[in-house]
Amino acid sequence: MTTTDNGADDPSGAREPQPVRRPAVVLDEHSTEALLVRVAAGDESAFTAVYDAVSPGVFGTCLAVLRDRDHAAEVTQEVMVEVWRTATRFDPARGSARAWAVTLAHRRAVDRVRSVQSQRARDQRAIDEQGERPFDVVHEEVEGALERERVRGCLDGLTATQHEAVVLAYYGGRTYREVAEQLAAPLATVKSRIRDGLIRLRDCLGVPA
């Protein structure tokens, strides 16, 4: 029971319960999230720090999807400018600054893949990718190696069909329909492999549900 220091009785029994707010996010003032909040207020030097913190994740994602350093660099530039331009849309309560930037990057990289590639080129990609694992094509970086191991370990925990669907969709930049076509599987099956695979990854990585 709450007591107030002026001795009044707690009136909660007679009251309509207020909608309870989640405790607001406390930001470590040195965190990338706090820096990004400052970027939203126009702070250019905070943006420099945000660039250094998130651009490897952005470039790595672009490289994994586009498989070409020049294209990946172009898209990275677009994404980092978008991070600056739309920093007011970042909500620290919804996730990390890095996750937000990587999500923007993946979307742009996928849009680029789909707009420049003809069907023939997509088919060629499918042939080229057979037997490759996504991490093999990415330049190894010491930083993030631990995180990479965690993700790799959790990907290994997926069933073969879940693994295949998730990797083709995420790193291959394909729609689920394209994945279904490539795997000659029913659409509903591919949709649930992707969803179940991601749920399993989510739980393995300990992402709050």
Next chain:
Amino acid sequence: MTTDDVSGSATDGPADPRDLLGAYALDAVDDVERRAVERLIAVDPQAARELAGLTATAAMLGAAASAAPPRELRSTVLDQITRTPQVGAAGPASTARAAAPPATARTRASHRRGVPRRTVWLAVAATALGAATVPSAVAWQLTRQTQQVEQQALAISDLLADPTATVVRGSVAGGGNAVGVLTNEQALFTATGLPDPGAGKAYQLWVMRDGVPVPDAVLADNDGRVRAITDGVEPGDGLAITVEPSRGSEHPTSDVLVLLTPA
């Protein structure tokens, strides 16, 4: 009359957007499907929550592919942003640097109003601004500080420049003194001399609305000093703190240690 089960149809009939949440999180949908999912999460909080978890998971797949971008990209981007306006910004993109006289403080206030209100706010330990107590006079001296401290100071000076600002003081049960600055839209809570809350515990701020505590942030404790600004207040609200598990609580699990209410 029984309805046919269409889920096993050979062609994919009207899709339940719920089935697309995973694909959406991987950007593996087309624009029509994308909009269907976005309509779903706008009305279904459970689906929205599931999507948030899946999106965060997908982001880890990307982050794991981390690679250093070409060095020359950095200066290209840093240069480009100086010429790029931001969405939601009311004023010029560059920030004021020097100590701000009241007129500039008002300009800063209108610049900040252009930034969309958030439920998130910065809880900061008392910094080089150093004052152990907040003076009751409205005048606030900004001295030249690091940019970070300036940002906090500007937020506080905005608050103090607000004509609806009320300053309230109180003693904290168990030790310490608290001061609140309450306006119609924001409130500053600051306290000093607080005892250690104990292992695994922290001070939590509550907004008191008609006697009901609304949970607000857990406060970072810097040697017995805490400070926070919240915009989750309405006219007439008060501020209170309790000691809670450091994770924070939805309802107070211990006694209110100080209650600051506008007169």
